[in-house]
Amino acid sequence: MRTPFIAGNWKMHTKLDEAINLTEGIKNGLKGLEGKPARPDDVGRSGREVALCPPYVYLSAVQEALKGSPIRVGAQNGYFQPQGAFTGEVSFEMLKDIGCAYVIIGHSERRQIFKEDNDIINKKIKAALAAGLKPIFCVGELLEERQDNTTERVIRQQVEAGLDEIAPDNFQNIIVAYEPVWAIGTGKNATSEQAQEVHLFIRKLLAHLSSEVIAKEIRIIYGGSVKPDNIELLAVQEDIDGALVGGASLTAESFIKIVNGVKKG
Ligand code: PGA
Numbered sequence: 001m002r003t004p005f006i007a008g009n010w011k012m013h014t015k016l017d018e019a020i021n022l023t024e025g026i027k028n029g030l031k032g033l034e035g036k037p038a039r040p041d042d043v044g045r046s047g048r049e050v051a052l053c054p055p056y057v058y059l060s061a062v063q064e065a066l067k068g069s070p071i072r073v074g075a076q077n078g079y080f081q082p083q084g085a086f087t088g089e090v091s092f093e094m095l096k097d098i099g100c101a102y103v104i105i106g107h108s109e110r111r112q113i114f115k116e117d118n119d120i121i122n123k124k125i126k127a128a129l130a131a132g133l134k135p136i137f138c139v140g141e142l143l144e145e146r147q148d149n150t151t152e153r154v155i156r157q158q159v160e161a162g163l164d165e166i167a168p169d170n171f172q173n174i175i176v177a178y179e180p181v182w183a184i185g186t187g188k189n190a191t192s193e194q195a196q197e198v199h200l201f202i203r204k205l206l207a208h209l210s211s212e213v214i215a216k217e218i219r220i221i222y223g224g225s226v227k228p229d230n231i232e233l234l235a236v237q238e239d240i241d242g243a244l245v246g247g248a249s250l251t252a253e254s255f256i257k258i259v260n261g262v263k264k265g
Contacts, residue, residue, distance in 0.1 A: 004235070004262045005175055005219045005242040007051040007074060007136060008249025009104060019058040023065040025252025026052065030259055033070055048242070050259055051102050052249075056090055063099050074102030074136065077110060080120070080127035092124075092131035103128050104244075106138045106162060108181045118161035125162055129170050136175045136244065137162055138223070139202070143182035151180075152201055159205050168210030175219045176202055177244040183224025185246060192233040192240075195222045199239035228257035235262040 014022065033050060053074040054062045063073045079089035095103060105128060106121040116124075121137075128135045139158040141151040155178075163171070178198050183189050190198075199220045207215035222234050223244030234240050242262055248254040 002217060002219050002241045003047060003049050005049045005051070005221055006259050006262055007053055007102065007104075007221075007242075007244050008255050009076060009107070009223075009244055009246050010052070010054045010249060011076070011109070011246060012055060013250055014054060014058065016058060016061060019054050019062055020065050022250065022252055023052060023054075023062045026255055027066055027069045027071060029252055029256035030069070030071065033259075048259065048262060053102070053104055059095075059100060060098055072101040073099065074104060074134075075100050076104045076107070078103050078105070078124060078128060078133075080123040082127070082131075092128045092133050096131045096133055100133060102134045102136055102175070104136045104138065104177075106158070108138065108140055108179060108184060112181075118158060121158075121162050122164050122166075125174065126166060129166065129173055134173050134175060136177050136221075138177045138179050138244070140179040140181050140184075140224070146180065146182065151198065155198060155202060156205060159202060160209070163209060168214050171206065171210050171214050172217045175221060176206070177221050177223050178202060179223035179244060181224075185225070187225050189225035189227070189230050189234075190222070192230075192237050195234055196237040196239055199237065203239050226258060228254050228261060231258045231261035232263070 050071045051074040052062055053076050059073055075095045078092045078095055079086055082091050082093050105124045110116045125135045139155055141154045145154050180190050202220050203215050206218055219241040221242040221244050222240050226243045226245045227248050245258055
């Protein structure tokens with residue numbers, strides 16, 4: 001059984017006081033996330049993993065504000081070298097050291113704006129795993145690629161290259177996020193059928209790279225204009241195991257609704 005996973009990607013947003021207020025609002029609103037379900041069918045408020053991914057500089061403050069809550073922190077990026085003369089970079093070891101549990105790798109904004117290619121992303125995933133972090137590995141096609149019917153080819157390349165030389169035993173520590181680029185920040189989410197189709201394709205690909213048994217355990221989450229009013233339809237799909245939420249994770253109210261909208265578990 002895959003535990004649903006929901007992460008808020010705050011991107012380059014918030015000031016310190018806003019980050020703390022947002023964290024406290026989410027923490028209070030999701031009380032009850034911890035512990036076993038009260039009834040066997042009560043999976044709405046428990047049996048889910050939740051992470052907040054603020055900008056680097058607020059990671060420790062957010063972590064501090066989350067004390068006593070099962071919600072964990074994740075970073076939005078990291079560098080694959082453990083240490084050294086890499087001005088401006090932050091290593092996965094450092095992120096682990098301050099208590100991060102997750103790190104987003106290969107987000108389309110990193111791929112497009114910062115020109116990260118599949119090779120760098122592969123190095124980052126390996127280094128993050130070696131440091132003991134769980135990578136949230138993002139893949140997704142551009143609008144032109146979807147229109148040209150090359151979605152599966154692009155996703156296959158991204159998944160195969162991103163996971164190159166990673167032992168299948170380690171796959172269960174990776175969360176794959178399918179984020180069609182045309183759906184990010186545009187208000188145009190993929191339909192639940194479109195998303196399910198690609199999630200199933202990714203799961204088959206993962207089975208091919210590892211085994212059916214391993215692929216069944218890997219969380220594949222959806223990202224791209226996830227909102228309180230579309231999460232339920234997405235989350236009931238067989239191969240959609242949660243969400244990576246951008247814009248709607250910046251207010252406690254909408255993020256809490258999204259977490260509560262993920263009813264599988
Ligand atoms: P969005 O962003 O929810 O604002 O579309 C998702 C993401 O970039 O991870």
